Amino acid sequence: MALPVHYNVLLQGVVYSSLNEALARRVHDHGWQVGGRRLKLFTFSRLRGDFRCRSGRLIFYGKIAWTIASPEEEILESLVVHLLRAKVLQIGQAKLELLSVEVPVPPSYRRPxxxxxxxxxxxxxxxxxxxxxxxxxxxxxxxxxxxxxxxxxxxxxxxxxxxxxxxxxxxxxxxxxxxxxxxxxxxxxxxxxxxxxxxxxxxxxxxxxxxxxxxxxxxxxxxxxxxxxxxxxxxxxxxxxxxxxxx
Structure with a gap:
């Protein structure tokens, strides 16, 4: 799989396109408001896997892991349902076979x-x-x-x-x-x-x-x-x- 070096916007597009339409519009247009600011309250990691940089693009080899997080369960549920039905993760022009979707157990709290x-x-x-x-x-x-x-x-x-x-x-x-x-x-x-x-x-x-x-x-x-x-x-x-x- 080949991706541009700066691929965040592509991954963000995957998140929104994997939500049901009404939810995606609500999160994108409104989010959660506080003090005049609108917060989206979700985040995602970089792609984790083996890659090489060639001619200004990243070439990934083998399996890739990706983390998406949100306090809003509706976002996570919509993502899981869509991805399991699609069985494919499309990032830009690249189509990847979806091997698994994992929901980890929340870690125990301790301080620090x-x-x-x-x-x-x-x-x-x-x-x-x-x-x-x-x-x-x-x-x-x-x-x-x-x-x-x-x-x-x-x-x-x-x-x-x-x-x-x-x-x-x-x-x-x-x-x-x-x-x-x-x-x-x-x-x-x-x-x-x-x-x-x-x-x-x-x-x-x-x-x-x-x-x-x-x-x-x-x-x-x-x-x-x-x-x-x-x-x-x-x-x-x-x-x-x-x-x-x-x-």
Missing amino acids: ICLRALSPITVYSTFETSDGRKKTYYYTPREPEFGRLVLENLRRKIRAWMGEDIPLDGATFRPVRVSNRNLVVARYKDTIIKGWTGIYELDAPESYFRMALDAGLGAKNSQGFGCVEVWAPTKSVSLKEVEAGKR
């Missing part, structure tokens, strides 16, 4: 917990320059604003989904195993977006933990950013080694 980014986490601020132009600044995980904005974003998602404001209760979000190699520069339509993969530690109330897994971390989740899973170091790797970036 390590999360691995399955798609880049993007955190940014937009401001106006002295000459009136808008400029977007993307934060790095080393900056304190990165963790603070991730938590504020989760709080906003919880408020949109649950209709209540859950206090942070001393919550923290920090990089554990992140280096410059984890920087991802992606293109979504005509927009360049910077995000970071890697391993992070979330220490927060359970509702924050659940929302992180269900709707993603950071911004632009419905465009394929911020999808995460629970991660644990192997027995042969100590936490100190992980934090030091060793293996």
